[in-house]
Amino acid sequence: MTAAFSKLPSVDKLLLASADLISIYGRTEVKHSFQKALMQRRANATNENPNALNADAGSAIEIIEAIKRQVTQILDRENAAKLVPVINLTGTVLHTNLGRAELPETAINAIQQVAMGFSNLEYDLQTGQRGDRDSHVEDLLRKITGAEAATVVNNNAAAVLLTLNTLAANKQVPVSRGELVEIGGSFRIPEVMQRAGCHLVEVGATNRTHLKDYEQQINAETALLMKVHTSNYEILGFTQAVSDKDIATLADQHHIPSVSDLGSGTLVDLSKWGLPYETTVTDTLKAGIDVVTFSGDKLLGGPQCGIIVGSSALIKQIKSNPMKRALRVDKMTIAALYEVLKLYLDPDTLCQNIPTLRYLTKPLADIREMADSLVEPFTNCLAGIADVTTSPCESQIGSGSLPIDLLASYSLKITPLQPSDSSLTNLLARFRKLPTPVIGRLKDGSIYFDLRTLKNPSQLIDQLDKLPK
Numbered sequence: 175m176t177a178a179f180s181k182l183p184s185v186d187k188l189l190l191a192s193a194d195l196i197s198i199y200g201r202t203e204v205k206h207s208f209q210k211a212l213m214q215r216r217a218n219a220t221n222e223n224p225n226a227l228n229a230d231a232g233s234a235i236e237i238i239e240a241i242k243r244q245v246t247q248i249l250d251r252e253n254a255a256k257l258v259p260v261i262n263l264t265g266t267v268l269h270t271n272l273g274r275a276e277l278p279e280t281a282i283n284a285i286q287q288v289a290m291g292f293s294n295l296e297y298d299l300q301t302g303q304r305g306d307r308d309s310h311v312e313d314l315l316r317k318i319t320g321a322e323a324a325t326v327v328n329n330n331a332a333a334v335l336l337t338l339n340t341l342a343a344n345k346q347v348p349v350s351r352g353e354l355v356e357i358g359g360s361f362r363i364p365e366v367m368q369r370a371g372c373h374l375v376e377v378g379a380t381n382r383t384h385l386k387d388y389e390q391q392i393n394a395e396t397a398l399l400m401k402v403h404t405s406n407y408e409i410l411g412f413t414q415a416v417s418d419k420d421i422a423t424l425a426d427q428h429h430i431p432s433v434s435d436l437g438s439g440t441l442v443d444l445s446k447w448g449l450p451y452e453t454t455v456t457d458t459l460k461a462g463i464d465v466v467t468f469s470g471d472k473l474l475g476g477p478q479c480g481i482i483v484g485s486s487a488l489i490k491q492i493k494s495n496p497m498k499r500a501l502r503v504d505k506m507t508i509a510a511l512y513e514v515l516k517l518y519l520d521p522d523t524l525c526q527n528i529p530t531l532r533y534l535t536k537p538l539a540d541i542r543e544m545a546d547s548l549v550e551p552f553t554n555c556l557a558g559i560a561d562v563t564t565s566p567c568e569s570q571i572g573s574g575s576l577p578i579d580l581l582a583s584y585s586l587k588i589t590p591l592q593p594s595d596s597s598l599t600n601l602l603a604r605f606r607k608l609p610t611p612v613i614g615r616l617k618d619g620s621i622y623f624d625l626r627t628l629k630n631p632s633q634l635i636d637q638l639d640k641l642p643k
Contacts, residue, residue, distance in 0.1 A: 183234060265568070267572050274471045310508050328480065335370050336482070338367055343397075348377045348392070382412065383414060383416055392430075399432050400433045401421055418434055431464040431485070432465070436467065438468065439481070440474065455468060475529065475531060477511055479507050541583050551638055568580035
């Protein structure tokens with residue numbers, strides 16, 4: 175055993191032979207990894223099996239190289255990027271788990287520019303004084319939506335939280351029972367309101383709420399009237415909801431603000447491209463609502479953020495809340511949002527320039543043609559493993575946007591020749607292990623790769639030969 179131990183190189187010798195590793199990972203990290211590798215070899219050895227210390231028995235140089243290979247694999251694995259691009263073929267365009275909206279190229283370039291150095295994030299170049307980071311996007315938001323003022327925070331949940339904490343702390347807020355939404359991760363409007371420090375007053379019934387239900391609850395403790403867009407579900411059948419206009423009018427009569435949380439939010443009428451109509455921010459403001467909150471990274475097609483627009487007096491109050499600093503966005507979000515908003519100044523080219531809208535309006539014939547072109551390379555790749563065909567399917571917008579509206583699409587349908595739950599999950603896992611992981615969905619004994627969000631077939635074809643066995 176002692177003789178076996180003596181064959182192991184010292185950490186110093188390993189480091190002398192590892193200038194390449196040190197240049198990549200640093201001396202401290204490499205040294206620590208060699209120490210762990212040597213400890214592991216000693217721990218695996220026993221008096222009955224001393225050769226476990228030197229599984230790669232040979233000269234001293236060969237043993238050093240063997241340990242280096244082992245450590246290199248460990249370091250490569252541990253230092254590989256954790257957040258990586260994937261190919262989203264799930265059929266959900268705005269997939270929360272996969273990063274939602276894809277940014278246009280102009281926004282990506284803007285992020286790179288401001289990330290590389292200093293910028294005038296909060297500096298007024300005209301006066302030489304401290305500036306306001308909202309100023310970079312506020313004018314565009316006002317112009318596009320018709321609002322008097324605007325501010326931006328890190329997501330729409332933060333926008334709702336900040337608005338309620340500013341305008342309704344320690345006071346009552348009536349909300350229809352049919353609008354007490356829960357979004358991803360069990361994030362519920364009643365809990366947001368509780369954290370904001372206001373008191374929820376439920377009005378109406380789940381399926382029917384009337385204007386009188388709000389009016390009967392208004393008292394000296396009522397801070398505002400609130401509408402919450404049911405962006406991730408829809409109540410059908412015997413229903414009744416109060417319009418934005420009626421809420422705004424009632425609030426004005428009682429001299430309190432009206433607030434509408436649009437959730438996904440859209441700045442344009444989607445029906446002009448054959449998509450289902452979704453209430454726009456401008457429509458909501460024109461109805462008389464004082465403050466509107468919505469997301470920047472859903473239907474708008476921009477970076478993750480929450481946008482608050484509306485009355486200049488109320489926006490000023492919201493921006494003065496100390497919580498605003500904790501919820502503010504960084505320079506890269508501002509840069510990206512500005513570039514995305516600029517595209518809305520030319521509505522006729524939005525579908526060409528904003529990836530989210532381009533995917534949502536992608537012609538069915540183009541998707542089918544792409545599916546047909548992929549059958550042969552996938553069949554060759556999966557020969558003897560699975561049958562590959564094309565199949566009509568339905569995409570969804572996702573992230574709570576238009577939840578019951580589906581879009582006709584086409585998929586690659588991959589069915590294992592020996593069907594079983596394990597063969598399906600194993601095959602799908604193999605696609606996730608590609609250099610650029612491919613994410614699909616399972617349905618009725620097959621894997622479906624919905625091609626609506628695939629940019630071009632070469633994204634898939636060029637890496638099929640790397641599919642793990």
